[in-house]
Every structure is written in C-alpha cells, then in structure tokens.
Amino acid sequence: MTDGDYGALRAAAALWAGASVLITDSRGRVLVQRVDYREEHLLPGGGIDRFESPAAAAGRELSEELGITMSLQRGLAVDWVPSTSRVPPAMRFPGELILVYDGGIWDAARIGEVRLPESEITGITFAEPAQLPLLMSPADARRTLAALRARVNGAGTVLLEDGLPLAPTLLDRVNAFTRPRTAHHWPWQTGRPPAGIPVRQSWGWLFAPDGRVLVLLDPANGAACLPGGTPEPCDQGNPAATLVREAFEEAAAQITAPVLLGHLPDENTGHGPCARVRMAAVLTRVGRSRPDPATGQSYVRALATPEQVADLFDWGDAAHDQLTAVHGERARLGLPRPPRRPITEIPHDGILPTDATRTLPSREYGTRSGGSA
Template sequence: MSRIEYSPEISELLGRVRRRPTAGWPWRPGEAVPVGLPVKQSWGWLFAPDGRVLTLVNPRDGIVSLPGGSLEPEDGGDPGAALAREAGEEAQAVIGAPLYLGYLYDRVGSANGGHECARVRMAAALLGVGPSVPDPASGRHYRRLLVSPGLAVELLGWGVPGLRQAHAAVAAAARHLGVPTLADETIEELPPGGCVLPAAR
C-alpha cells in the first residue's frame, strides 16, 4: 500500500475535520428520477486527470463536502447546470459536461419543505479552478483539496453507502472521462491563485 502524502498545513486542517451525521437516504444508482419527484439538489464528484476528486473543507467548522447545492431558477431544472454553477460559486471550479450517476431519495424532504425529493449525484472532469474567493451565497471560504475517492468518502463520513456511490462515480469517470480507476493517493491543496489541470490521458 502506498503512503499517503500531505503537507503539515493539510495535516493541521484535516485534524479539525468534523463529519455530519449520515442521513440514510437510499442510493438509486443509474435510475432516472421518477416523474413527479422534484429534484432539489445536485452534487458532483469532480475528477482531476489522476483520478482524485475535489473536496471542499470549511475551515471554520471542519465540515467536508463535495461541490454542489440546491437548484435555482436560473438552472432551468437542469441538475448539470446547477452543479456547474455551484462548483463555480463554491470552489471557483471549471468543469466538463456532467454525467448523471443516480439520485438519493429523501423521504423526509428536508430540502423540500418536508415533502419527498431527489438529490442528484453527478460526475464531471475538473478542468481547473480560479482564484479562491468566498461563496457568494453563504460567505464560506472553502479550502480546496484533491483526494482519492475513497478518502473523500472517509472525510465525508458516508460509510458503506458512500463507497457504493464513489464506485459508481469512479466507474463512470474511467469509462467516459479517461481517468484511472486507482487514483493518486497524495492529498493536495489547490493553490489560492487558481490553476489549470492537464487533460486526462
């Protein structure tokens, strides 16, 4: 097993990571969202060419997340458009065309006023990031880390259901985006000034 490499600054940041309690939403891989079930959120596994994915860490509370969020009127009901917009706002990320992976069924509907809804998961190529700025919607200023998908699941605290979701994302990214199924294990913080990522082989 290869050694996971990271800087002292990342070690200090990861030492403050706090995981949200799991919601237990059932994962529906590859299934279309049923007609009549509203899609309220879209979140993405954004893949660098070496197979790592973008995770966001809020340094104030230690919460880790994938880029994404709620659909807004300007998204026109398109989860892919919502993901691209949210990734740009939260992480200043530029992404390729999103791939639909499936959805999480939220029976309680905490994102939909107490009514059932779907929370879509997608995968996309991470093409680059711009200079780091606070999210205009929340004011949160995220730290942007590239980590292996398996470590992302651990940081997110998603357990076995999260691993199933990660496997679906990796399989789709390997098939359609050309990324390796075994990711680089190095934990890397993307530079505050932004960067462009090379194309996948």
C-alpha cells in the same frame, strides 16, 4: 565511559512505552473502551512488557481486552507524551512513547466476536470522531484524531509530540473530524429520480487528470462537501446547470458537461420526499480562490481520492455503491485509479488541468449507470 556507566546513563533517561490500536466500523466511527479505573474512554492498548515488541504488545492487549486475535502490521502514529502530563505524582511518570497501530475496519461479524474480560473493560462504544474530545482525555483525543487523519491520508506513520504532528498535513491544519461528519444514510439509486420527485441537491464528483476529485473543506473544522448545491430558478430545473453554476461559485471551477451517476432518495425532509442527485464531470480549470457569493464562505479546495472523500462523510452502507458508480465513470473517461496519498490543497491562484481540456463527448443530463436518460 564504561558499558555499565553508559547503560546506567541511558536508563536514567528512560521513558515508558505503550501501544494502542485504532479501529473503526464501516461508518468510520472509532472504537473506544469504557474502563473501571478512570472516567475517560481509551483506545484498546496498554503498556509494553519487558522484551516485548510494540506490535506484539498491541496484539496482546487486543486479545486481553476484546478477545480478538489479529496481527498488527501498520503503524499510524508515534507520540511522545511529556512528563508534565496529568499523571498521579506517585507514579513518577518520566514521559512515554506511545505507538498507535491500525486495527482496520471491523464489520458486524468481527464486532460480534468481541468478548470483554471480567474486569477492567466495562464496555465498548463506536464514537463519531468529533465526539472523541468529549469522551477521552485531551491528549488521548489529539493522538487519536492525528492517527485517524494519518490513516485517511495513507502516507505512513506520523510523528507526534503530545498528540500534535511535527509536520501537519492539510487535514491537521483544517482540524478535520472535529465537527460531526455529514450523515447521509439514504440508499443509492441509479438513473434519474422518479417523475414528480423534486431535486433538492446536485453534487458533483469533479475529476482532475490524475483521477482524484475536488472536495471542499471548511478551514475552521474540516467539514467536507462536494461541489454543488440547491437548484435555483436560473437553473431551469436542470441539475447539470445547478452543478455547473455551484462549482464555479463555490470553487471557481469550470467543468465539462455533467453526467448523471444516480441519486439518493430522501423521505425525511419534513416537506415530502425529494432526490439528491450525484453527477460527474471533468475539471477544465480551477481559478483563483474567492468566497462563495451566496454564503460568503471561503473553502479550502483540495484533491482527494474518491475513497478519501467518503472517509470525510458518514454515508453508511450506500457509500460502496456510490463509489462503484464513481469509479465506473472515471474508467470510462480513461482516467487512472488514483493511489491513496495525502489530500492536497489546490493553490490559492488555482490550476489549469491541461489533460482535462481534451475533447470529450458532449452529453446532457443523461446517465452512465444503468438508468434511463
């Protein structure tokens, strides 16, 4: 085969190539564009021009569509879009490779710099991830959610076929971000709740020896929660007792004596103000998985960095302050700061974190974050 014949053969099998950019705001909502040529919303991006690199194309599209200049250096996903996709026949669509780049987290100042062109882009929206299937085409929504999960996992670029990962991670298997994330926009307060304010919830940051924490995921939709729950009479008004009981019931987890990190004041319960306490402890054992006896719910038990846990919620600006308290207690316990890596499922039979059973100072319902004990 001559060089010319080989080139013609390859050209006959050529695909389109495109690049898009995943951008979120500080609450984890995804930037999507409204356009004047189709009903569905889109990520910023478009086709790659001849002789143009994918990263350069993504940067050019950001500049043309949003008026933002930035370098895009991290890939999140590469998706093969089959020729059978819903495209007008006149386009003779041969299939496409789309590269999704990480555009980062935009603060209010960066969002305020957005300048839309006179035509094509009619507006932007920051959408809760679970809303994407309602706003985008099915294929675009699958690709965007897969790229978002790849960003949370922090394990590099994922390979997709028609928006579906070739090697699904835990977040893919539980369909993370397909249910609206729990929204807690209460301010973070150190120390105990004020006298007379009832505690309606006690959640725990439960550390493994590697510095990651236990998070519970709904196997159907990836909805996340930290271990803990509502106080019951048997807890005798002690949030630490609530956490110990709930951790065992929900996750078969045994822990050291919990330490108070702080609380979230909730003024809008409909039954008067209350406090939602956040505590920390070390896992000493995680037993065999079983349904929560109170609800019948069986959770997927996983280990994640504190930052990954925050990504699974919509906590607003107070997330930073809570994470600061969490890492302060982690450092005091002598546990390492864990690097971001894929969220890991705990085996059905459980684990025994041997390093967590070392002797720790005994503490009751106290605080390590500046409040009164």
